[in-house]
Amino acid sequence: MNTIEGNKLIYKFSMPEHWEKVKNCSDSFFISLNYHRDWNQLMPVVEKINEVCKTTGYPDTQELPHLRILYTPREDVWFYVVKFIQWYNENKTL
Numbered sequence: 001m002n003t004i005e006g007n008k009l010i011y012k013f014s015m016p017e018h019w020e021k022v023k024n025c026s027d028s029f030f031i032s033l034n035y036h037r038d039w040n041q042l043m044p045v046v047e048k049i050n051e052v053c054k055t056t057g058y059p060d061t062q063e064l065p066h067l068r069i070l071y072t073p074r075e076d077v078w079f080y081v082v083k084f085i086q087w088y089n090e091n092k093t094l
Contacts, residue, residue, distance in 0.1 A: 003036050010035045014045045043074065 001009070007030040012019045022029065034041045050073070 004030045007031065007033045007035050010042075010045055014048055047074070 004027045008023075011022065011030065011033060035045065
């Protein structure tokens, strides 16, 4: 799937109430959404997927193992980032 089609799919999933207004917009509109480049754009979608998975129980990560990352809350990711940087700072050679 190319970037434009992927961004359309993401937008339709994350903003279904606005889809009818934008579905015929130019490709440049969908590129400008930057889901493919900007974590600030993508993370709310990840959080929505996480909520959908929690409330529906689907999909099981055994069935789709690449979705495991979506079950990690932002706070946990932050914690692991901090832990890594602490470890790195303590172990790097200058």
